[in-house]
Amino acid sequence: MRIFKATFFALLLSGIWLAQASAASLLENQPLTFCTMGLIPIAASGQVVVDMAGTTIASGAAISTSPGQAGNYTALGFGRQTLVTILVSQVSALSSAGSPPGTTLSLSNFVFPDPAITNNQSKLIFDLGATLTTDGTIQDYVAGAYSGTIMITVVVP
C-alpha cells in the first residue's frame, strides 16, 4: 500500500511539473519605440508610422529626428507548428508626466505577422509596428519622454 501511495504522489508531482514547463508565456524582447520627434504647427495633427522592419515615416506636424524601432516579442508554450492569432490593442495612449491635459499620442493600425505559426521549438518570435497620432493641439505639446501601454494577446484560434 505504501508503494502505491508513493506512486500516486510521484505521478501527482510529475503532473505539476509538466504543467509548469508548458505554461504559455509572452516576453517582450524589445519595446515598441517611436522615433525621437518634434511637432511643428504646420498641420493640425502629426503621425509617425513604424512598420515591422522599424522603418519610420513621420508626416503632418511630426518631424522625425531619429528612427524608431519595432517591438519584438516571443511567445512560448503553444506547441510546435501551431497556427496562432495575434491581437493588439491600446491600453493607454502615450503621455508624459506633467504634460498639459489632452496632449497624448494615440496608437493605432498595429501591424504584426498574420498568419503566425510557431516553429519546431514551439516558439514564435514576432515584430510589431504601429501608427502614432497626436490627440491634442500641436502648440500645446511639451518636450519629454512619452510612454503608453498596449495589450498583446496570442491565442490559438
Add this chain to the structure above:
Amino acid sequence: MRTKANFLKSSVIMATAMAALSGPADAVDLVATADAVLVTLITVTQNTQMTFGNIAVIPGSDDTAQASITLLAAGTVTDPVAEANNANIVALTGATPGNYTVFVGDTAAIPMTVTTGTIVNLTFGGNAALNLSAIDIGTLSTGTGTSGDCSGGCILTSAAASGNIIFPVGATLTQSTGNGTYADGTYTGSFTLTAIYQ
C-alpha cells in the same frame, strides 16, 4: 478496501488528467510599453552678443538720480547729458546691438510668440551694478511681425524659405546707484529670449 489494481487505475486517471493540464496553451496576454521622445525643434541662436562697448560711468554727488544710456536696436547710442547730481554715463566706443535668430524647426512661415524676460543686471566684482532694462527688439531682417518691447510677447513669423526670424536687440543701461562705485572692468549680465509656437 481499495485493491492494488484499483489504485493503479486511479493513478492512471490522475496522470491522464495531469497530461491534459500540461498540453499546449490556448492564449496568453502581455501588457507591453510603447515609447516616444518629443523634442523641441525651435532653436534660438545668438549671432552677435549685445555690448555697450567701452563706457565711462561717472558717479554723482548723491543717489537722487541715476544716469543711463540706451543702445538702440538700430545700432546708435543715445547718450543723455549728466543728471542734476552730475551722475553720467558716457558711451565711448564699440557699442553693438545684439543679433539673434529664431529657427522655427522647419522651412515654413510659422508665427511665434517671442518674449524677452528675466534680466540679470551687469555686475563686476563688488562694484555697484549697472541695471539692464527696456530690452528692445528692432526691425526684423528676416521674417515678419511687429517688434519693439516684447516683454509681454511679440508675434513674429518666420520666413518660409528659411524658417528663420532674425532681429537685432537693444536695451538701456542705468546706474543702480547714482553715487555708487564703478571700478574699471568688464560688467556682465544677461536677459532671456523665449520663442514658442503661437
